Amino acid sequence: MSENPKKKNTRLLFFMSQLGPLLGLLLVWSLFALLTGEDFVKWGNQRLMLLQTAVVGTAAVGATLIIISGGIDLSVGSTIALGTVVTAMFLQAGASPTLAALFGIGTGVAVGAAVGSMVIGHVGRVAAAILSILTAYWCWDAIGPFLAIISAVGVLALGCILNELLLKKVELVPFIVTLGMWGGLRGTAKGLGDNQPIYPDDLGWLGGLMMNSSDGGSLLPPGVWLLIVLAVVMAGVLRYTRFGRHVFAIGSNEQTARLCGVNVERTKLMIYLVGIGCAGIAALLQLSYLSIGDPTTAEGYELKVIAAVVIGGASLSGGEGSIRGTLVGALIMTVVDNGCTRLGLDNWVQEVVTGAIIVAAVSLDRLRHRRQA
Amino acid sequence: MSDSTGSSKPRLRMENVAKRFGATEALSGVDLVVFSGEVHALTGENGAGKSTLMKILAGAHSPDEGGLWLDEEPYQPKTPAHGRRAGVAMIYQELSLAPHLSVMENILLGVEPGVGPFVRWKELRNRAKMAISRVGRPGLPLDEPVANLSPAEQQLVEIARSVAIGSRILILDEPTSSLGQEDIRALFSLVRSLKEEGQSIIYISHFLEEVFEISDRYTVLRDGKSVGTGTTETTSIPGMIDLMVGRKVEELYPRSNRESGEAILSLSDVAGNDLPRSASLTLHRGEVLGIAGLVGAGRTELLRSIFGLDPVRKGTVRVGHLDGALSPTKRWRQGVGMVSESRSREGLAMNLSIADNLTLPRLNGLFPLGLVTPGSQHRASLPWMEKTRLKCQGPGQRVGDLSGGNQQKVALARLLHADVDVLLLDEPTRGIDVGSKAQIYELIDLLATGDKAQGIEPKAILMVSSYLPELLGTCDRIAVMCRGKLHPAHRVEDVDEHRIMVEATGSGETP
Numbered sequence: 006m007s008e009n010p011k012k013k014n015t016r017l018l019f020f021m022s023q024l025g026p027l028l029g030l031l032l033v034w035s036l037f038a039l040l041t042g043e044d045f046v047k048w049g050n051q052r053l054m055l056l057q058t059a060v061v062g063t064a065a066v067g068a069t070l071i072i073i074s075g076g077i078d079l080s081v082g083s084t085i086a087l088g089t090v091v092t093a094m095f096l097q098a099g100a101s102p103t104l105a106a107l108f109g110i111g112t113g114v115a116v117g118a119a120v121g122s123m124v125i126g127h128v129g130r131v132a133a134a135i136l137s138i139l140t141a142y143w144c145w146d147a148i149g150p151f152l153a154i155i156s157a158v159g160v161l162a163l164g165c166i167l168n169e170l171l172l173k174k175v176e177l178v179p180f181i182v183t184l185g186m187w188g189g190l191r192g193t194a195k196g197l198g199d200n201q202p203i204y205p206d207d208l209g210w211l212g213g214l215m216m217n218s219s220d221g222g223s224l225l226p227p228g229v230w231l232l233i234v235l236a237v238v239m240a241g242v243l244r245y246t247r248f249g250r251h252v253f254a255i256g257s258n259e260q261t262a263r264l265c266g267v268n269v270e271r272t273k274l275m276i277y278l279v280g281i282g283c284a285g286i287a288a289l290l291q292l293s294y295l296s297i298g299d300p301t302t303a304e305g306y307e308l309k310v311i312a313a314v315v316i317g318g319a320s321l322s323g324g325e326g327s328i329r330g331t332l333v334g335a336l337i338m339t340v341v342d343n344g345c346t347r348l349g350l351d352n353w354v355q356e357v358v359t360g361a362i363i364v365a366a367v368s369l370d371r372l373r374h375r376r377q378a
Numbered sequence: 379m380s381d382s383t384g385s386s387k388p389r390l391r392m393e394n395v396a397k398r399f400g401a402t403e404a405l406s407g408v409d410l411v412v413f414s415g416e417v418h419a420l421t422g423e424n425g426a427g428k429s430t431l432m433k434i435l436a437g438a439h440s441p442d443e444g445g446l447w448l449d450e451e452p453y454q455p456k457t458p459a460h461g462r463r464a465g466v467a468m469i470y471q472e473l474s475l476a477p478h479l480s481v482m483e484n485i486l487l488g489v490e491p492g493v494g495p496f497v498r499w500k501e502l503r504n505r506a507k508m509a510i511s512r513v514g515r516p517g518l519p520l521d522e523p524v525a526n527l528s529p530a531e532q533q534l535v536e537i538a539r540s541v542a543i544g545s546r547i548l549i550l551d552e553p554t555s556s557l558g559q560e561d562i563r564a565l566f567s568l569v570r571s572l573k574e575e576g577q578s579i580i581y582i583s584h585f586l587e588e589v590f591e592i593s594d595r596y597t598v599l600r601d602g603k604s605v606g607t608g609t610t611e612t613t614s615i616p617g618m619i620d621l622m623v624g625r626k627v628e629e630l631y632p633r634s635n636r637e638s639g640e641a642i643l644s645l646s647d648v649a650g651n652d653l654p655r656s657a658s659l660t661l662h663r664g665e666v667l668g669i670a671g672l673v674g675a676g677r678t679e680l681l682r683s684i685f686g687l688d689p690v691r692k693g694t695v696r697v698g699h700l701d702g703a704l705s706p707t708k709r710w711r712q713g714v715g716m717v718s719e720s721r722s723r724e725g726l727a728m729n730l731s732i733a734d735n736l737t738l739p740r741l742n743g744l745f746p747l748g749l750v751t752p753g754s755q756h757r758a759s760l761p762w763m764e765k766t767r768l769k770c771q772g773p774g775q776r777v778g779d780l781s782g783g784n785q786q787k788v789a790l791a792r793l794l795h796a797d798v799d800v801l802l803l804d805e806p807t808r809g810i811d812v813g814s815k816a817q818i819y820e821l822i823d824l825l826a827t828g829d830k831a832q833g834i835e836p837k838a839i840l841m842v843s844s845y846l847p848e849l850l851g852t853c854d855r856i857a858v859m860c861r862g863k864l865h866p867a868h869r870v871e872d873v874d875e876h877r878i879m880v881e882a883t884g885s886g887e888t889p
Contacts, residue, residue, distance in 0.1 A: 245749045247741040254738055257727035263687065264718055264725065265738040265792070266710035324729050 025369065026317050026333040033337055033362075037344030045347055052225060054339045056217050059228045060085070060290045061306060062335040065313040066232070066239050067283025069331045072314050073243070074276045075256040075323025076124065076179035080116065080186035081284050082306035086299065087194040088112045088288020092211070093203040093298025102209030106289055113285020114278055116190060121277030123182045125270040126174030133164020179277075187307065194300035203298035214293035228290045232332075235286065240328040252276060256323025312359070313338060316366040337362060387450060389414040389578040390435070390547055395444035397430055404430040405602040408444070412547065412595075417569060417579045419593035419610065421586070423622055423845075426599040428582055432549050435580075436468040437461030448546065459488070467540030468549040473532050477525035482506030484524050485539045509542035510534075514568050530561035537568065548572065549580045554588060555673045559883070566592055584844065586615050587879070598622055601811075623847070631819050631851025634827040638854070639663035642838045643714070643800050645684065648693035653679040655862030656693070661800065664836035666826050667867060668853035670846060671882045676862040677842040678719055681802045684840075685709050685716045697800065710739045715793035719804035719842070721782070725789045728778035732770060733759040735777050735788050739796040762791040767817055783814025790821065801825065803841040807848060819852055826854075846875045860884045 038046050064081045071078050092109035096102065119131050141157035148156075214228040243249035251272045254262040263269050291303055315321065316337055317330025338359055345355040392410040396403075405427045412418045422428050433439045435446070437455030446453045448464060455461035458468070475484050482503055483490075491501040503520060510518050513534050524532055533553065540548055550569070554562045569579055569592060583589050589596065590610055597607040598621040606621040623630070643661040648654060653676030661667050669677050682688040683703070684695055690703035697712045704712070718725040726735050733755040737744065744754040756773040763773065766787040770780060777788055786806065793801050806822075807815045828836030843849050849856055850870060857867035858881040865881055 245745075245751055247748065247750055250734065250738070250741055250750055253730060253734070254727055257730050258724070260718075260724035261727045261735075262738070263706060264685075264716060266705075266707040267738070268705070268707050324727065 025373065026330045026337070026366070029316075029362075029366065030333050030337050030340065033340050033344075037340060037347070041344060041347045045344060050343070052229075053217060054336070054343050055229045056215060056226055057343065058332075058335050058339045059215065059226075059232050060287050060294065060303070061309050061313060061338070062232050062332055063235060063290060064284045064287040064306065065310045065331045065335050066236050066328055067280035067287075068310045069280075069314050069317070069319060069326050069328055070239065070243070070252060070276055070283075071179070071280040072311070072319045072321065073256045073323060073326040074252045074273065075259065076273075076276070077183065077311065077321065078120070078277075078281060078284075079180065079183040079307045080120070080190055080281075081287075081310045082303040083187050083190035083194065084113055084116050084281060084284040085288045085291050085303040085306060086301065087116070087190045087197075088285050089292040089295065089302060090194045090198045090203060090298040090300050092289060092292050093205045094197065096205035096208065096211075097203055102211045106211060109289050109292065110282060110285040113288065114282040116186065116284070117278040117281030118274070120179070120182050120186060120281060121274040123177050124179050124277065125273050126176040127168075128175045128177065129168025129172040130165055133161050133168060136164055137161035191300070198298060198300045200300070202300070205296075205298070208293065208296060211289060211293050212296060215290055216293075228293060231286070231290070235283065236328050236332055239283075243328065248272065248275065253324060256325070258324070309335075309338065312363050316363060318366075318370055320370075334366070337366075387414075388412065388447075389449060391447040391450075392431070392435070393445050393447075395431065395434060395441045395446070397434060397439060397442050403602055405434075405441075408599065408602070408604045409607075410597050410604065411607070412578045412580060414546075414578050415573055415576045416594040417573055417581050417592050419589040419596040420580055420582045420599065421584075421589060421596060421618060421622060422599035426622070427602040428599055429551070430602075431599065432468060432551065432580070432582065435461070435547075436466055436549065462540075462543060462545075465544060465546035466549070467543065467545035467547070469533070469536045469540065469551060469553065471552045471555060473529075473536055475524045475532055475535060478523055480521045480523055481510070481518060481527070481535055482520040484535050485509050485542050487539070489543055505542060506538075509538040512541050513538045514564070514571065529556045530558075530564070533557070533565070534568075537572075541572075545577070547578045547580065549582070551582045552584065553581075554583065554585065562588075586618060589618075590615065619847070630816055631848070632823045633852070634823055636664050636666075636826050636836065636854060638665045639836065642698060643684070643840065644696045646694050646696075648680070648683060648695060649691050650676075650679055650683045650688050651691060653862045654683065654859070654864065657859070657864035658693075659857060659864060659867060661838045661840055663799070663838050664826055664828065665854045666822060666839040666841060666852055668849035668856040668870075669840065669842045669859055669864070670844075670849055670856055670878050671859035673844060675859045675882065677859050678804055680859065680864065681716060681804050681840070681842060685714065685802055687716075710796055710798070713797070713799040714802065715739065715796050715798035715800070716802040717786075717789045717793065717804060717806055719808060721785050721789060726777050726785055729776060731774045732763065732768070732777055732780075732788055733773035736762060736773075736792050736795055739792060758795060759791070762794045763787075765794065766791045766821060781811070781814075783810035783817075786810050786814065786818065790818065799835075799837055801837055801839045801841075803839060805843055806841065807843070807845070815848075819848075822852055846878055849878075850875065858882050 044050060064085065068078055068081060088109045091112045092105045095105035095108050122131050137157040137160040140160045141153045144153035144156055214231070215226055217226055243252060251262065251267045254265070254267055255269055255272060259269060292298060295302060313335035314326060314331045316334030317327065317332070319326025319330065341358050341362065342355050345358065388411045390410070390412040392408060395405055395408045397405040408427065408431055410431070420428055430439065434441050437458045437460050440456070453464060455464060455466070476487065479487070485506040486502050491498045491505065506520055510516060510520070515534055518531060518534065524535060527535065537548070553565060557565065573579060581589065581593055593610045595607065595609050596613070596618070598605050598618060600622060639662055641660045642663050644659070646658045648657045655676070657680050659667065669680070671677050679688055683690050686703060686705045686709050694701055695703055697714055700712060722728060733752070736759045737755045741750050742748055744758050745751050759773040763770070768787045768791065769784050777785055780788070790806065807818055822839060825837045826839055828834050841853065853870050855867040855869055856873055856878065858865045858878055860882055861884060
């Protein structure tokens with residue numbers, strides 16, 4: 006008897022929980038529209054805001070995957086910086102923009118592979134791989150490419166054998182791994198660039214990714230389209246593939262996932278590969294935006310990315326979250342930044358407001374959970 | 379002793395206590411009277427309401443109806459801390475100590491003597507020492523981190539903690555479940571000496587032999603009601619079981635005519651990292667093989683090793699004609715499925731939906747191209763939800779919102795969806811209501827029998843349970859595990875509770 010109203014109630018709650026962040030975005034947007042007037046609501050400004058969201062949004066799409074699985078990535082900013090430096094270096098060396106872009110994304114994927122391997126317990130293998138790359142680099146000029154590669158492979162093999170004999174598996178929590186990466190990757194970027202930004206001569210098509218042409222030639226900059234396509238694909242992957250369901254299962258209860266035959270280790274590796282690979286794509290957008298490879302760029306982006314995911318309704322303990330929510334979360338932060346700038350408010354006001362929104366969003370989310378329970 | 383208690387004033391009186399959680403009535407009209415200086419046994423099946431009742435007494439829940447009196451004064455604890463201050467100390471099955479802190483810090487945790495914000499370490503040490511000697515172990519090192527102590531010693535620290543705060547009622551919840559024989563003897567003599575000092579002790583246990591050895595009086599709960607109380611001396615074990623079960627045993631456990639078929643799972647001398655030490659068995663299609671034993675004997679570890687969740691160090695596991703230890707992923711593909719003993723920790727992803735949980739082991743083939751859609755997950759779940767008679771709002775409901783019994787049905791339905799031949803069930807009816815239990819027994823019987831008319835082959839079921847009547851009621855054969863060793867299986871007609879207990883405690887072995 007009492008089932009019908011209850012059902013309705015849960016449906017309403019479900020509806021609210023789906024729309025919650027979106028309502029928040031509309032609210033913030035309307036508020037600034039009222040306060041700042043015409044300039045804010047112009048299409049040109051909407052396009053600008055989407056453009057300003059692209060870098061953080063792209064990285065946040067990947068981070069959503071990681072956070073849903075119960076992990077976290079504190080190294081996003083450093084990965085983006087390293088990505089811009091690597092891509093710029095290849096461009097400077099005369100590589101085609103496409104090849105350089107692949108190396109940029111590859112940087113993200115490689116970082117993801119390293120983080121993922123460490124999370125599932127293969128610290129030793131990661132160390133061996135890094136040592137082997139360093140060996141090849143050091144020996145390249147001294148003994149020639151052929152011998153350098155042979156010795157690098159030797160180091161890799163030896164490292165892996167030693168790892169099997171001595172270390173075996175050392176599982177580390179993602180927080181620690183990516184905290185280490187946060188410093189290590191930033192340092193690597195600075196080292197590669199010799200503490201200087203890298204100025205490539207010609208960015209090619211990469212330069213056009215984030216071009217905000219005001220002549221109305223195209224509806225949106227290519228970089229924003231890239232984000233939209235990536236988001237749609239990732240949302241589909243999360244909802245409609247086995248991998249996606251496994252991500253949720255691992256985040257909700259890793260033991261259950263293992264009991265049910267999910268290959269937890271392989272799935273986690275994939276999660277970090279894809280998730281941090283997105284940071285590699287974000288690096289291309291950032292490079293296009295800056296037109297230089299800057300080892301000091303994107304500082305603090307890791308927290309912006311986490312904030313976007315969390316405002317979007319994800320739980321840091323895993324099992325919950327959505328790509329749509331994350332995008333809305335990223336947009337809310339951009340709207341606040343943009344609106345505050347237009348109001349002529351100081352930077353510190355933006356920061357305070359953003360902080361308040363994060364806490365408010367998560368509190369609302371908790372409240373929703375309590376009512377559901 | 380029991381004579382003298384009869385005339386004295388009750389230490390604790392609980393009258394007509396009722397408590398409901400959502401739609402489930404956990405308690406409805408429970409009376410409990412405990413006198414000072416007595417050991418009062420509280421018994422009943424899992425889910426009878428013992429733990430809810432004790433949580434109300436300790437202050438973790440407040441009752442919806444009824445009243446509590448401590449030494450004839452109204453007692454309405456709002457929080458567990460409040461309950462402790464009033465002198466009600468609960469010692470849970472899973473000990474609640476801070477493992478990194480020392481013995482003495484644990485004993486006086488939250489009531490540290492001090493001046494302003496500063497701890498007076500000397501006084502803390504003295505008071506801890508006093509408490510420790512009152513529980514009969516003055517030698518326990520006060521500075522040792524609790525994590526380094528044995529389970530029995532950790533339990534002593536907990537008891538010392540309640541002694542130190544001057545408790546009037548000590549509640550022991552399954553205190554012997556992780557103890558060896560010697561530690562049990564020591565615990566019993568401690569309980570007796572605390573009783574002499576005038577403490578009231580509420581003793582919760584499944585082991586009826588223990589109840590009869592240690593308690594003066596008893597109260598039996600069934601389905602959230604108190605159904606009997608009296609002096610332990612004037613009753614018997616079968617009498618108490620009748621009170622607990624409330625119906626004839628045969629009605630609860632259906633048993634069709636089962637035909638045992640080909641061997642489908644065989645273990646020879648399987649050993650894990652620590653447990654099990656040695657296990658050999660052969661499981662046939664169309665039979666239910668039960669594994670009995672005490673907690674800590676290695677039964678769960680055995681199932682986990684078979685399923686690939688724990689390593690197999692020695693011996694062979696053979697499924698069908700395939701040898702070797704494998705990961706859970708491969709086991710599912712071979713047609714082996716497992717239900718975990720802990721629903722919340724391992725068994726189910728509580729904040730995911732029923733459909734998500736149910737289809738997790740087999741997501742392929744639900745939708746073309748290897749994709750998974752919510753609709754296809756729901757459609758795949760429905761027949762199994764019906765078959766297990768799952769009570770819920772629909773396949774999209776969160777598993778965490780279901781009752782324990784219905785959660786367990788989801789865990790079982792998962793094996794049906796994966797269409798396994800071998801079911802490994804670890805405590806499949808732990809903590810669920812009698813109604814769901816009966817349905818699960820029925821399901822187990824159905825699976826083991828199969829249905830020739832519909833071409834459903836009988837399954838093979840390996841079931842671990844600590845509840846002997848359940849094993850005797852559902853299984854065809856029972857093997858006992860003791861200290862990591864699995865003894866040869868007996869036909870169920872050839873054993874009784876007594877014989878199994880003798881084997882499980884290792885007391886039948888000649889030295």
